[in-house]
Amino acid sequence: MAKDTKQTLVKCLTSNPRHLPTWYNYDDIGSEMEYNISVKNKNSYxxxxxxxxxxxxxxxxxxxxxxxxxxxxxxxxxxxxxxxxxxxxxxxxxxxxxxxxxxxxxxxxxxxxxxxxxxxxxxxxxxxxxxxxxxxxxxxxxxxxxxxxxxxxxxxxxxxxxxxxxxxxxxxxxxxxxxxxxxxxxDRDAILKAYNDDSGLFERFIKYGLSRLNKEEDSQINMSRFKYGVDFQLNTDPHSMSYIRAYVTAKESLQYPIPGLGIDLVMEKGERLYFHEGDGFSCKYxxxxxxxxxxxxxxxxxxxxxxxxxxxxxxxxxxxx
Known part of the structure; x- marks a missing residue:
């Protein structure tokens, strides 16, 4: 992975709130996963x-x-x-x-x-x-x-x-x-059904960012210690937009070394890790x-x-x- 990409990941994972940028999910595997969601998830419009x-x-x-x-x-x-x-x-x-x-x-x-x-x-x-x-x-x-x-x-x-x-x-x-x-x-209901589908397809795609860290940066992050969540933020300001927030919440205090980045992922119980930069992603207008x-x-x-x-x-x- 390029040096500047690693530096970006370090900054994101040590910021407040902690997050992974949306683009990090879009390697070969993630790109294929995202397309499969759009085809297989009946609620994905x-x-x-x-x-x-x-x-x-x-x-x-x-x-x-x-x-x-x-x-x-x-x-x-x-x-x-x-x-x-x-x-x-x-x-x-x-x-x-x-x-x-x-x-x-x-x-x-x-x-x-x-x-x-x-x-x-x-x-x-x-x-x-x-x-x-x-x-x-x-x-x-x-x-x-x-x-x-x-x-x-x-x-x-x-x-x-x-x-x-x-x-x-x-x-x-x-x-x-x-x-x-x-x-x-x-339509709030249609949006939330698309991003929190019963089959869990979108959840698996979102968590793929953590899987990629495990694969490429030698971490051993246990997905079962996190709870997936998504919400929709409506914003009618003419100079803004509405958006989705997707995140995982730590079920307990945890610490995972990420050797490839030279940092530890340290989170308190109840702390969120977001999967986007800024306020949200998948904006609605x-x-x-x-x-x-x-x-x-x-x-x-x-x-x-x-x-x-x-x-x-x-x-x-x-x-x-």
């Missing part, structure tokens, strides 16, 4: 809602322009949703250059290979990096870009959401388009909240599309002139 929007609206979501587009997908994952865009673009142009960007290199490269096997007219140029570095690399990409960022905004702090969208705007010309999706669910984020990022909203159950929204933006 996010993927199904986004797919329904794409199935009904992808022809309109992609701008109708008289020139070829270069496709960029930030936080691409396994590209299950991106395929709807690829299929439509290849109906409009003979060839497509595609830049998928993701933090998990192994997962990214496997996905790239599958895409190359599926599409003869697709040129795939993967970028393995965190978003800030990946966006920086995309500055060198020529052509008019259609940039996708599906649900990636929801796991960042408010300031990072604005900053990342602003960074994306700096690699856009007036012909480029950004399409990003967000969660607009306001009102339309006004999203408009304010777009405005602050230096973008201009062009159009929106949503699903019938009011879970997902897709927003197409241009660079503000």
């Amino acid at each position: 996010s993927l199904r809602s986004q797919v329904s929007v794409l199935q009904r609206n992808v022809q309109d979501i992609i701008p109708n322009v008289p020139y070829d587009l270069t496709l960029v997908d930030i936080g691409s994952g396994n590209c299950s949703k991106t395929r709807y865009v690829i299929n439509e673009l290849l109906k409009r142009q003979d060839r497509l250059i595609f830049y998928p960007e993701d933090i998990s290199e192994g997962f990214l490269l496997r996905t790239a290979r599958k895409l190359l096997e599926e599409y003869e007219s697709l040129s795939v140029r993967p970028i393995s990096a965190e978003h800030a570095e990946g966006i920086q690399q995309l500055r060198n990409v020529e052509g008019t870009k259609l940039i996708l960022w599906f649900n990636g905004i929801i796991n960042l702090s408010y300031d990072d959401q604005v900053q990342t969208l602003h960074q994306i705007s700096t690699i856009m010309t007036d012909k480029c388009r950004l399409v990003f999706s967000a969660d607009i669910t306001q 009102t339309p006004t909240q999203l408009m304010n984020i777009i405005e602050k990022a230096g973008l201009q909203l062009e159009d929106t599309w949503g699903d019938n159950n009011q879970h997902a929204i897709f927003l197409r933006c241009i660079k503000k002139t």
